[in-house]
Amino acid sequence: MKKKITLKEISKRFNVSISTVSKALKDSPEISEKTRKMIQAFAKEHNYKPNNIALSLKNQKTKNIGIILPEIVHYFFSSVITGIERYATEKGYNVIVCISNESFDKEVINMEMLANGSIDGFIMSLSRGTERKQDFHHIKEVINQGMPVVLIDRVTDEVECDKVIIDDFHGAYSAVSYLAEQGRKRIALITMPDYMSVGRLRMEGYKKALEDAGLEYDPELVLRMEDFYENFEAIEKVIKERKADAVFAVTEFFAVSAMKMAQKEGIKVPEELSVIGFTDGIISISSSPSLTTVSQHGEEIGEKAAHLLIERLENENMAEQKPPQKEVVKTTLVKRDSA
Amino acid sequence: MKKKITLKEISKRFNVSISTVSKALKDSPEISEKTRKMIQAFAKEHNYKPNNIALSLKNQKTKNIGIILPEIVHYFFSSVITGIERYATEKGYNVIVCISNESFDKEVINMEMLANGSIDGFIMSLSRGTERKQDFHHIKEVINQGMPVVLIDRVTDEVECDKVIIDDFHGAYSAVSYLAEQGRKRIALITMPDYMSVGRLRMEGYKKALEDAGLEYDPELVLRMEDFYENFEAIEKVIKERKADAVFAVTEFFAVSAMKMAQKEGIKVPEELSVIGFTDGIISISSSPSLTTVSQHGEEIGEKAAHLLIERLENENMAEQKPPQKEVVKTTLVKRDSA
DNA sequence: GTGAAAGCGCTAACAC
DNA sequence: GTGTTAGCGCTTTCAC
Numbered sequence: 014m015k016k017k018i019t020l021k022e023i024s025k026r027f028n029v030s031i032s033t034v035s036k037a038l039k040d041s042p043e044i045s046e047k048t049r050k051m052i053q054a055f056a057k058e059h060n061y062k063p064n065n066i067a068l069s070l071k072n073q074k075t076k077n078i079g080i081i082l083p084e085i086v087h088y089f090f091s092s093v094i095t096g097i098e099r100y101a102t103e104k105g106y107n108v109i110v111c112i113s114n115e116s117f118d119k120e121v122i123n124m125e126m127l128a129n130g131s132i133d134g135f136i137m138s139l140s141r142g143t144e145r146k147q148d149f150h151h152i153k154e155v156i157n158q159g160m161p162v163v164l165i166d167r168v169t170d171e172v173e174c175d176k177v178i179i180d181d182f183h184g185a186y187s188a189v190s191y192l193a194e195q196g197r198k199r200i201a202l203i204t205m206p207d208y209m210s211v212g213r214l215r216m217e218g219y220k221k222a223l224e225d226a227g228l229e230y231d232p233e234l235v236l237r238m239e240d241f242y243e244n245f246e247a248i249e250k251v252i253k254e255r256k257a258d259a260v261f262a263v264t265e266f267f268a269v270s271a272m273k274m275a276q277k278e279g280i281k282v283p284e285e286l287s288v289i290g291f292t293d294g295i296i297s298i299s300s301s302p303s304l305t306t307v308s309q310h311g312e313e314i315g316e317k318a319a320h321l322l323i324e325r326l327e328n329e330n331m332a333e334q335k336p337p338q339k340e341v342v343k344t345t346l347v348k349r350d351s352a
Numbered sequence: 353m354k355k356k357i358t359l360k361e362i363s364k365r366f367n368v369s370i371s372t373v374s375k376a377l378k379d380s381p382e383i384s385e386k387t388r389k390m391i392q393a394f395a396k397e398h399n400y401k402p403n404n405i406a407l408s409l410k411n412q413k414t415k416n417i418g419i420i421l422p423e424i425v426h427y428f429f430s431s432v433i434t435g436i437e438r439y440a441t442e443k444g445y446n447v448i449v450c451i452s453n454e455s456f457d458k459e460v461i462n463m464e465m466l467a468n469g470s471i472d473g474f475i476m477s478l479s480r481g482t483e484r485k486q487d488f489h490h491i492k493e494v495i496n497q498g499m500p501v502v503l504i505d506r507v508t509d510e511v512e513c514d515k516v517i518i519d520d521f522h523g524a525y526s527a528v529s530y531l532a533e534q535g536r537k538r539i540a541l542i543t544m545p546d547y548m549s550v551g552r553l554r555m556e557g558y559k560k561a562l563e564d565a566g567l568e569y570d571p572e573l574v575l576r577m578e579d580f581y582e583n584f585e586a587i588e589k590v591i592k593e594r595k596a597d598a599v600f601a602v603t604e605f606f607a608v609s610a611m612k613m614a615q616k617e618g619i620k621v622p623e624e625l626s627v628i629g630f631t632d633g634i635i636s637i638s639s640s641p642s643l644t645t646v647s648q649h650g651e652e653i654g655e656k657a658a659h660l661l662i663e664r665l666e667n668e669n670m671a672e673q674k675p676p677q678k679e680v681v682k683t684t685l686v687k688r689d690s691a
Numbered sequence: 692g693t694g695a696a697a698g699c700g701c702t703a704a705c706a707c
Numbered sequence: 708g709t710g711t712t713a714g715c716g717c718t719t720t721c722a723c
Contacts, residue, residue: 358715358716358717359716359717360716360717370716370717370718371717371718371719374717374718374719375718375719378718402716402717403715403716403717405715405716405717406715406716406717406718407716407717407718409715409716409717410716410717410718410719411717411718
């Protein structure tokens, strides 16, 4: 076992000072060619690599980005991480991932844990608990300490910082409009509880699309559920009793649940019931019929967020920091077989 | 903006030495009650938290775990991360996630990036490129430097370290046996290229199950594909021309592809064709018919791996380090509607 | 009861 | 051309 070698050890080996070694390895012209070559050769042979921790302490920057997400076993969020990771790695940053598990408390703990010097900045999406509580002191605090934060997808106006969101409103609008164009008259909405920012926006898009299509908004056609909780009865009620001829669901999972229910009841998709979901993930591709969806472009969101964050981190003079940016990533309607 | 406060600043404020402050905050009996309280109150008020980087440098341990995975937008791997993260957080560790993107080179770069002091140990699953190349020098090197590594799922005998795997052999065996019990005679296998360790093991389980069921192994019923690459023609050929009455697929995606193909051709699942997949993810639940699968228990694997790693990290005296462990997580057959 | 000093690994301004 | 020194933030041993 050959432990990592340090400057000190190299300096001892040649009876020179540590700084000489440091300079030699940096190819400084201050050091004689001979000494330089000698030291460089030795360092290479022993696979010398500067210690990141020491560099972090010295430079007061870690080159680490903290990511806090509600969960990760989820197509959208894991694509976001993929996007962040790709851009960050390219720029020489590492990503530290924490999962809030939709809990406010975990989110706070995670932030505090990372804010003590482990990272240079945050990229995060609010947990359900935080959205419900509307308590953002932990985020404001790190921002106050001068640590940049980029909020993505589930954001809030209460915090002043960079944000990357998708146009939930338009995503929903275009999906519902598309259904209306197909001649659907009773378009049901399966959405999340109201405290979720994205749920609200999609709801508005839904309403506006109905309005523009000359269809009436019927609250009876709106169903609110918690994600990943299959409530066939509720879906069945909306679709059968209320005679829906189309479903716009704000998650892939809801959409597929609706399709399964329909199939179980002998309702044909898309002939008798059109279905469109949100989030263009694996489920959409592999379901049958394959699902028409509003694609959220998670990787692009991740990449944009990482870009905004790193730009801020690398901009040394605080004076000319840009004001908080808000980037909106366009959704696209991916047409498949369910509508 | 109130920057984070340091010991030095606190010490200045009260005209005491840094070490006095340090001790006071640690409630050391060396310091007078009065001074202690005073300093503690001030520190609390200013929300003092020791700087992690400084601690890392001092203690020569970062309390960070490096995770390197082939990808992350993938049910199995994201569950693994979830499991690792949960256990690690509980033990006061953070996880740094890197994605190798199935590439050998990226895997090497990621490892080198993290091995320079950023982390205390690794948890990783081999990239496809690495399995193909059979080159593990980068892993051996960090192990030689005294940094513990835990290999999960896609592992190799070439490296001596802790490993956590699933019983691929038995998972495949039980799935195929189950199909045989149902009276299926021509059970097709859709698997990955041979250089993947897990593919080989599942293949063996398949063969053994056939043998024990008194069925003959027919190479014509075996199809090798790259994951996430839909090759309907090939699947169709195996199922229709070769008259398969069941399919055992080594990924969820393959299984669903087979079902979709069948449905397109009017072959009824499970009546005319039984299908079983591997990986018990979202796809399996939401496909229709829902998929019978061999569950891999990703979170458990992650948790076990984190446990092994942290145990090794916290065991100070090298002398009594255990020999490399190999843990096998049992798979379970989750019966749903496709078989 | 308090403080000085060394050290973790590295850099950089400044001597010589 | 090479070395000394200070410093990043913290802990800990040893003096006073």
